[in-house]
Amino acid sequence: MIAQKFEYTAPKSLDEALHLLSSGAKPLAGGMSLIPMMKLRLAVPEHLVDLRALKDLNYIREAGGQLHIGATASHYEIESSALLRQKCPLLTETAASIGDVQVRNMGTIGGSVAHADPAADYPAALAALEAKFVLKGAKAERTVSAADFFVDAFSTALQPGEILREVIVPIDDARTGTSYKKMVQPASGFAIVGVAARVRQNAGKVSFVRLGITGLSNHAYRATAAEKALEGKPATPNDIQNAAALVTQGVDANSDLHASADYRRHLAVVHAARAIGTAISRIA
Amino acid sequence: MKISGSYTLPVAPERAYQILQDPAILARAMPGCESLEKIGPDEYRMKMKVLLAALSGEFEGKMRIADQAPPTSFRLIVEGSGRIGFLKGDGLLKLAPAATVRVLSAAPSEPPETIVSYEGDAQVGGTMAAVGQRLIDGTSKMMIKKFFDKLASLATDQRDS
Amino acid sequence: MATTTTKTETFVGKRVRRREDPRLITGTATYVEDIQMPGMHYAVILRSPHAAARIRSIKAKQAEAAPGVVCVFTGKDTKGVGVVPCGIAMPDLRVPQHNILATDRVYFVGHPVAVVVARDRYLARDAAELIEVDYDILPAVADPEKALTKGAPAVHPQWPDNIAFTYHQDGGNVDKVFAEADVVVKQRIVSQRLVPMAMETRGVVAEWRGADRQLNLYTSTQIPHLVRTLVAGMLGLEENRTRVIAPEVGGGFGSKLNVYAEEALMGFVSMRIQKPVKWIESRRENFTCTTHGRGHVDYYEIAAKRDGTILGIKLKLIQDVGAYHQLLTPLIPQLSVLMMPGLYNTQNIRADIVGVFTNCVPTDAYRGAGRPEATHGIERMVDILAAELKMDPAQIRLKNFVTKDKFPYATATGLMYDSGDYAAPLKKALDLVGYVKLRQEQADLRKQGKYMGIGISTYGEICAIGPSPATPAGGWESATVKIEPSGKITILTGACPHGQGEETTFAQIAADELGVGLDDILVTRGDTAVVQYGIGTFGSRATAVGGTALYYALQDLKAKIKKFGAMLLESDDVTLVGGQVVCDKTGKAKPLREIAGASYRALKLPPNTEPGLIATRFWEPPNFTFPFGAHIVVTDIDSETGQIKVRRYVAVDDCGNILNPLIVDGQVHGGVAQGLGQALWEQAVYDDNGQLITGELTDYALPRAHLMPWIESHHTCTPSPVNPLGVKGVGEAGTIGCSPAVVNSAVDALSPLGVRHIDMPLTPEKIWKLLAKKN
Numbered sequence A: 001m002i003a004q005k006f007e008y009t010a011p012k013s014l015d016e017a018l019h020l021l022s023s024g025a026k027p028l029a030g031g032m033s034l035i036p037m038m039k040l041r042l043a044v045p046e047h048l049v050d051l052r053a054l055k056d057l058n059y060i061r062e063a064g065g066q067l068h069i070g071a072t073a074s075h076y077e078i079e080s081s082a083l084l085r086q087k088c089p090l091l092t093e094t095a096a097s098i099g100d101v102q103v104r105n106m107g108t109i110g111g112s113v114a115h116a117d118p119a120a121d122y123p124a125a126l127a128a129l130e131a132k133f134v135l136k137g138a139k140a141e142r143t144v145s146a147a148d149f150f151v152d153a154f155s156t157a158l159q160p161g162e163i164l165r166e167v168i169v170p171i172d173d174a175r176t177g178t179s180y181k182k183m184v185q186p187a188s189g190f191a192i193v194g195v196a197a198r199v200r201q202n203a204g205k206v207s208f209v210r211l212g213i214t215g216l217s218n219h220a221y222r223a224t225a226a227e228k229a230l231e232g233k234p235a236t237p238n239d240i241q242n243a244a245a246l247v248t249q250g251v252d253a254n255s256d257l258h259a260s261a262d263y264r265r266h267l268a269v270v271h272a273a274r275a276i277g278t279a280i281s282r283i284a
Numbered sequence B: 001m002k003i004s005g006s007y008t009l010p011v012a013p014e015r016a017y018q019i020l021q022d023p024a025i026l027a028r029a030m031p032g033c034e035s036l037e038k039i040g041p042d043e044y045r046m047k048m049k050v051l052l053a054a055l056s057g058e059f060e061g062k063m064r065i066a067d068q069a070p071p072t073s074f075r076l077i078v079e080g081s082g083r084i085g086f087l088k089g090d091g092l093l094k095l096a097p098a099a100t101v102r103v104l105s106a107a108p109s110e111p112p113e114t115i116v117s118y119e120g121d122a123q124v125g126g127t128m129a130a131v132g133q134r135l136i137d138g139t140s141k142m143m144i145k146k147f148f149d150k151l152a153s154l155a156t157d158q159r160d161s
Numbered sequence C: 001m002a003t004t005t006t007k008t009e010t011f012v013g014k015r016v017r018r019r020e021d022p023r024l025i026t027g028t029a030t031y032v033e034d035i036q037m038p039g040m041h042y043a044v045i046l047r048s049p050h051a052a053a054r055i056r057s058i059k060a061k062q063a064e065a066a067p068g069v070v071c072v073f074t075g076k077d078t079k080g081v082g083v084v085p086c087g088i089a090m091p092d093l094r095v096p097q098h099n100i101l102a103t104d105r106v107y108f109v110g111h112p113v114a115v116v117v118a119r120d121r122y123l124a125r126d127a128a129e130l131i132e133v134d135y136d137i138l139p140a141v142a143d144p145e146k147a148l149t150k151g152a153p154a155v156h157p158q159w160p161d162n163i164a165f166t167y168h169q170d171g172g173n174v175d176k177v178f179a180e181a182d183v184v185v186k187q188r189i190v191s192q193r194l195v196p197m198a199m200e201t202r203g204v205v206a207e208w209r210g211a212d213r214q215l216n217l218y219t220s221t222q223i224p225h226l227v228r229t230l231v232a233g234m235l236g237l238e239e240n241r242t243r244v245i246a247p248e249v250g251g252g253f254g255s256k257l258n259v260y261a262e263e264a265l266m267g268f269v270s271m272r273i274q275k276p277v278k279w280i281e282s283r284r285e286n287f288t289c290t291t292h293g294r295g296h297v298d299y300y301e302i303a304a305k306r307d308g309t310i311l312g313i314k315l316k317l318i319q320d321v322g323a324y325h326q327l328l329t330p331l332i333p334q335l336s337v338l339m340m341p342g343l344y345n346t347q348n349i350r351a352d353i354v355g356v357f358t359n360c361v362p363t364d365a366y367r368g369a370g371r372p373e374a375t376h377g378i379e380r381m382v383d384i385l386a387a388e389l390k391m392d393p394a395q396i397r398l399k400n401f402v403t404k405d406k407f408p409y410a411t412a413t414g415l416m417y418d419s420g421d422y423a424a425p426l427k428k429a430l431d432l433v434g435y436v437k438l439r440q441e442q443a444d445l446r447k448q449g450k451y452m453g454i455g456i457s458t459y460g461e462i463c464a465i466g467p468s469p470a471t472p473a474g475g476w477e478s479a480t481v482k483i484e485p486s487g488k489i490t491i492l493t494g495a496c497p498h499g500q501g502e503e504t505t506f507a508q509i510a511a512d513e514l515g516v517g518l519d520d521i522l523v524t525r526g527d528t529a530v531v532q533y534g535i536g537t538f539g540s541r542a543t544a545v546g547g548t549a550l551y552y553a554l555q556d557l558k559a560k561i562k563k564f565g566a567m568l569l570e571s572d573d574v575t576l577v578g579g580q581v582v583c584d585k586t587g588k589a590k591p592l593r594e595i596a597g598a599s600y601r602a603l604k605l606p607p608n609t610e611p612g613l614i615a616t617r618f619w620e621p622p623n624f625t626f627p628f629g630a631h632i633v634v635t636d637i638d639s640e641t642g643q644i645k646v647r648r649y650v651a652v653d654d655c656g657n658i659l660n661p662l663i664v665d666g667q668v669h670g671g672v673a674q675g676l677g678q679a680l681w682e683q684a685v686y687d688d689n690g691q692l693i694t695g696e697l698t699d700y701a702l703p704r705a706h707l708m709p710w711i712e713s714h715h716t717c718t719p720s721p722v723n724p725l726g727v728k729g730v731g732e733a734g735t736i737g738c739s740p741a742v743v744n745s746a747v748d749a750l751s752p753l754g755v756r757h758i759d760m761p762l763t764p765e766k767i768w769k770l771l772a773k774k775n
């Protein structure tokens, strides 16, 4: 548990940070994923740039009808944000389900999504929210969608030298209900499977539904077949069950010590039905 | 750990068999491969650098090809180690023309395809094994997919040229 | 303040807050890692990544030349050091030579191969990576049953059958009762390997003082005196010049009831470099190199009459030994056999143990050591028998208990149960949980397709280990009580408690005996240069054996105090009460402080009396003690996911007299937590190649605070006649009672599906598969 020697910089500005990153340094956020790997020497960065030194990356604010969350907002800050609780309760609920108090105090949304652990919680919610990710390099800034951001296990659209600056999520109207349901892996706290549901109803029928799934395969995804199956339906238990049964369609499920691929698929269906049901029950 | 799966390469079996054993192509297709040199008949030495988000590791190892039955099957034996652990793999690759499957729908002009199916055993040891349980299945799938994607694009490049 | 408070207040039996806690919870306690010394160096150990391999060569040149590195030692250098000891002698025990560093072969992942010593731990760790070991990898075997099959890789080439030892015990007439029985039920039951996981990993600081031929060894251990004797022997040192200090110990649970290679290795290093050296075990090393617990595969058979009367029990016990014997490895399954009949009145038992070498880290004591396995076995079997006979699990137990008029009760395994009333805690637990109503609710829920289970376990345990003839080292314990000239009291206990609470309970005992306040008393432990020889804390023994030694030392001292008091009061009729000696006739009194002062000043001495107020006792217990109890667990199973939720946990434990209910609650809670860990979450999994794949806390699921159910802890009280305190021991009760109650509950819930047994841990996926099979 002894890391290799490394340099550490607390940058004064985003430009300084990006400059250092372009010469090979690695961003450090909450350290909850990076530091354990460094202690085991599974990661051996030579130079860390501490993004939390940049106060202007830490914010949660509303602008232009959307919510902007700075990369270094901690899980705890998201979980306890009054603004998010009111305007994007899916994110507060998801943040509250991450690991334990210590991890939530230290870990950041930027670090979590940049790390792109296949079992991380946020990606399910961010897929369901069709979040946008603002990536900044030394030269330019670009925005990518959740669908394009999560590429594979531990792989994202981030290019070397780029940082994730902020995550943008929409503000739903009052007819929307959301829910995040997760089967917890008891050792790590990560999701064996997690499902985020975002459902809108109109005149007794589901008018809009987004389902984000994490933990099942190498990266979070939207279960579009299930979404389609539910849209336009009155959302009877049967409708929900039939839609949920489609969330694993075409997905190559992972398997490990904690859950076989079959069990994971089953859990995804169960949790999808539960998340949809709860989301609907929460529609104001 | 058992590994199995299949991938469709956009070339005929003979060609697929050939590129799957072409060190120059393999070196380019294997994710993180830094070098691959022949050290004997059907035996290669390789260096790989794996970079996955925060994780990074360098491996040095050997690759051996055995039980050759062109163009239908061969065995691949890989052994590598680095400071984060070691891995050993032994797998059988089978090649079959995809056309048999699409006999009815395939237009005669459609380019030939080969289904490569693989089945084998992989062993992981060291720090990687102890901490990576959650990650091994997913990452190995990803590496294999990356490999075949790259191989497919190299194969088509070559075919087109 | 040099006064001694005198009090009439008594402390024994009260919820006195733990006096050790302030330093523990404010982070001011001193652990091995906190020890700093001028010139101290740091050691990092290079360990085998392979479970079995021949070492072709080790190249350390590059590491030796690395910055800050003082030296690198390999097995060649440490050949003169004695082997890691196994403390058990038994016929046909095969003891492989356990060198402190591997020489030509490695036997398990984590096997120490070389040690790098450097100016700081970072440089040592960097240099360890530069050592090149050329391994010739050999086939390994990690599963004890596979290891027993023909053609399995031999862990030690000289013993191709992988058998480490066998042990047979027979009582009564097993063949006859099995032939005559109405029913025989059989089941294979696994008690999986567990990682004891002390919060503080192991660590050693060794300081060699050449001019004095003195080695000071700071080590996180439960048994400092035994470590001193054995490590001095390994290093060829004089025992009186070897000082072992166990500073604060952050948990042991049996994993520090041992003598480890690293303890001798650090002594060796310090002697070589003539400087103090520190080694702190990483969590990863703790997983792979510190002993594991359990590792049983048990084949049980129970013979019974149709009315539920148990006639006899057969057990074939396969113990996963690992690659070596550590200090007590072969003893642990023998404890299981001793405990085999549980609380039931049967005189016919047969047990066959086979200890099996595997390419894994050795197993040894872990909280309960052999008794949780035995209790899990018998308590599962009794439920299986009840199901077979369609009997209520509570009734079948009540029918078979050794009744309270039968004590002391001689078991077929050669024990003498001291005292008991086994029906009492079960009846109390049934009442508390509302058994009859719960069964009704269960019937209703079943109609709705819901799975709720009620699991009972009634356990007994062997505690207060133990009479010397029955233990590998002495089974006695020691205590010294010193009343200083100012009247302040120092207790030196040989039991070396390390967080269990004896700094409080021992002070309570002394305070009541002497009539003083708790603040006048200091309990000291853990330093062989300060404390007389002692055995240690394990096997729920510290209070029952060490507390009794203390009790007798206090009696000696009281007699002497009275002599001095009588002299000062010039009367023969005196009483020691409330911290003073009072003349029965005049009512005049002399406080302890004055008496202590006079005893050291020694201007005048009572006849045949030496100056000073010190007494030491070594107490040899005449028997073990046998606590018992009943745990009832109510679970609800999520029929879609297989997730088990513990709805109620009722524990009724009988540990004899209770000195401090708060501490007893704490012991029960901690014990139950570890029992739940085994029942629901924990498992040390080796793959077929001997790689420990649950080698970090991201994959090894420890019980967490937020996963704990509310534990309803209650008691009955049957004092032990074995010691004057009437105490039995409670350190392991929670662990022993817990796991069968949880599994019985889950099996009970799923019994409508025909489920009869489930092996631990009860992961949701296992339960889901059982549910899916049905649907």
Ligand SMILES: Cc1cc2nc3c(=O)[nH]c(=O)nc-3n(C[C@H](O)[C@H](O)[C@H](O)COP(=O)(O)OP(=O)(O)OC[C@H]3O[C@@H](n4cnc5c(N)ncnc54)[C@H](O)[C@@H]3O)c2cc1C
Pocket: A026, A027, A028, A029, A030, A031, A032, A033, A034, A035, A051, A071, A072, A097, A098, A099, A100, A103, A106, A107, A108, A109, A110, A111, A112, A113, A114, A115, A117, A119, A120, A121, A122, A158, A162, A163, A164, A165, A188, A189, A190, A191, B053, B054
């Ligand atoms: C005990 C434990 C339990 C946990 N349980 C859960 C759980 O239940 N659910 C869950 O989802 N997660 C869980 N986690 C992971 C946790 O959420 C981490 O906080 C998160 O994965 C990483 O965030 P971080 O801020 O700590 O990032 P770091 O560890 O500092 O960084 C992670 C990676 O992202 C890169 N990075 C960080 N910030 C940026 C950025 N802005 N732009 C580009 N790259 C960046 C770093 O270079 C590094 O490669 C757990 C972690 C622990 C230790």
